[in-house]
Amino acid sequence: MSRLAIDIGGTKFTLGAFEGERMLRRETRATDRAGGREWLLSQLGPLIAQWHSEAPFESCGIGFGGPVDWPRQIVVKSTHVEAWDHFDLPAWVRQITGDIPVTIDNDANVGALGEYFCGAGKGCSPLFYMTVSTGIGGGLLVDGQLIRGADSWAGEIGHINVRPDGPPCLCGSNGCLERMCCGLWLERDYGAPARELMQKPAFVERYVVDMARALKACIMLLNPARIVIGGGIAKAGDALFLPLHLELARQMPPWSQARAEVVPAALGDDSVLWGSLNL
Numbered sequence: 255m256s257r258l259a260i261d262i263g264g265t266k267f268t269l270g271a272f273e274g275e276r277m278l279r280r281e282t283r284a285t286d287r288a289g290g291r292e293w294l295l296s297q298l299g300p301l302i303a304q305w306h307s308e309a310p311f312e313s314c315g316i317g318f319g320g321p322v323d324w325p326r327q328i329v330v331k332s333t334h335v336e337a338w339d340h341f342d343l344p345a346w347v348r349q350i351t352g353d354i355p356v357t358i359d360n361d362a363n364v365g366a367l368g369e370y371f372c373g374a375g376k377g378c379s380p381l382f383y384m385t386v387s388t389g390i391g392g393g394l395l396v397d398g399q400l401i402r403g404a405d406s407w408a409g410e411i412g413h414i415n416v417r418p419d420g421p422p423c424l425c426g427s428n429g430c431l432e433r434m435c436c437g438l439w440l441e442r443d444y445g446a447p448a449r450e451l452m453q454k455p456a457f458v459e460r461y462v463v464d465m466a467r468a469l470k471a472c473i474m475l476l477n478p479a480r481i482v483i484g485g486g487i488a489k490a491g492d493a494l495f496l497p498l499h500l501e502l503a504r505q506m507p508p509w510s511q512a513r514a515e516v517v518p519a520a521l522g523d524d525s526v527l528w529g530s531l532n533l
Contacts, residue, residue: 255312258302258351259530261361263319264334264388264438265486267294269301270527271309277527279305291337295346302350314347314356315530317364319389324406327358333424334388334438357533361385361526362409363400365519366393368529369482373520378480382472383525384411386465387485390432394476412436416467434464437487452490458497466501469516477512484519491518 256278259270268282281301286293305311320332332338344356366383369375375383375395383393390412394401402408412432413425420429433439437448444451451457469481487494495518502514519525 256309257531258305258311258314259527260298260302260314260316260347261364261524261526261530262294262298262316263361264332267298268523268527269298269305270524270530271305271311272527272531275531277524278309280524280527282523285335287335290335291332291341294335299350302347306351311351311354313354314344314351315364315533316343316347316356316358317361317526317530318343318358319361319391321410322358322360322363322406324359324402329358359400359533360391360393360406360409362391363393363402364529364533365484365525366395366400366482366529367532368521368525368527369484369519370395370398371532372528373482373525374517375480375482378478380476380478382476382478382481383519384469384472384481384483385485385525386435386437386483386487388436388438390436390485392472394478411468411472414468414471416464431464431468435461435468435487448487449490452487452493455493455497458490458494462494462498462501465498466505469498469502469514470505473506473512473514474510479513479515481516482519483516484521484525486523488518489522 256271256273261268270280271278321330329338329341344358347356362385370381375381379397381395385391392409392411413430416431417429423430423433440448
């Protein structure tokens with residue numbers, strides 16, 4: 255029997271079916287943010303039912319693009335798509351699949367698992383994973399174990415203030431990393447998708463200043479062995495990472511001997527799918 259992996263983000267959702275360590279099939283679709291939860295479930299439900307009827311699943315792992323209450327196994331909310339507040343997504347999946355075990359976590363935590371076990375963070379401890387896409391989130395692993403914090407809220411690097419006098423963030427603060435650097439706000443602020451902006455060296459030179467401020471805070475506080483950056487914006491490759499490395503080196507204290515190893519995710523768009531296997 256196979257296992258189902260689900261990645262629900264603010265821009266797209268993806269399903270993967272695995273047998274052992276092999277991905278048997280994969281499908282991704284764009285998300286209609288205006289349609290909210292009901293639209294997404296109307297798309298997701300028939301796909302899960304069809305796949306399950308063709309090759310029954312024995313379990314399911316879900317990475318969700320928003321805060322998740324880990325002990326209660328429910329979605330807390332989505333900051334980018336409406337009507338997810340306190341929704342029991344695992345129970346909804348179980349109704350379709352006949353009560354198979356279903357586990358959910360924040361997508362950045364799940365992406366961290368994927369990169370630690372199968373990708374660019376293999377064997378690195380501590381490992382910090384940051385996803386930079388519609389929003390920005392983070393996940394921390396120590397010896398392969400997720401550090402979720404006392405209340406399941408650890409790793410929210412997207413809401414570190416990198417510009418206290420900056421524009422308002424959806425969280426109610428100002429100049430958060432997510433507000434300055436995520437895909438949602440880049441398109442609204444500059445009128446172009448992030449993939450286009452990342453090809454403009456003058457823009458990237460300004461962009462990496464805020465990114466490096468957050469990474470510096472992560473390094474000074476946690477001293478990770480490696481930071482892996484995933485999500486759509488990380489696919490810019492050297493156009494992003496070369497100037498980011500230079501700016502981070504400029505910002506780090508000259509007396510610090512902490513490593514500042516920052517690399518792109520090795521699993522591309524599928525870090526969360528692979529991480530779901532380890533939930």
